[in-house]
Amino acid sequence: DAGVIQSPRHEVTEMGQEVTLRCKPISGHNSLFWYRQTMMRGLELLIYFNNNVPIDDSGMPEDRFSAKMPNASFSTLKIQPSEPRDSAVYFCASSSLAGTYEQYFGPGTRLTVT
């Protein structure tokens, strides 16, 4: 299995630009999670989906952030407009609702907003 795939691995953008992060979960998994990790705040859950439906988006920092899961094999996290404080590593993880609930993490996208 290829594992969770995230793209791009690194993104450098200027303040005010739109940023789109992409995630392909493990085939057969039906839960998908977006996290953000910074030195100051640690690992934060932003949003998660079960069967492509957003279940809890209480961790999304503000309206500039949005996430979609149009099908079982693809999700996006969009930041528009981006700000320097959005600089972080963004992780996507997936799990199976029929399994034992452990999450499998992707390698992350390191976002730098200048």
Added chain:
Amino acid sequence: AQSVTQLDSQVPVFEEAPVELRCNYSSSVSVYLFWYVQYPNQGLQLLLKYLSGSTLVKGINGFEAEFNKSQTSFHLRKPSVHISDTAEYFCAVSRMNRDDKIIFGKGTRLHILP
């Protein structure tokens, strides 16, 4: 609601010495417990998990953890660490039998001294 407390943000230990990373959780319902490891510049990966049964759980890379319900703890141990164990370790909890999110602790950084 569930919560996880990792009592040490950093733990230095000499190579080949034993180590214990402490984790306490709070929950009003039965839970599943996890330890994840994050090596530098990588995503998180599962070390071990407690779902039910034996309270002593063995994981990868020689790690083990013991579930103690009365003390609401799930401490991680290894009898002899190696330089390759340098990483950040996260304790996590989720509600049993629920398609729910996992709550992560703030992490413990393990420094292996030569």
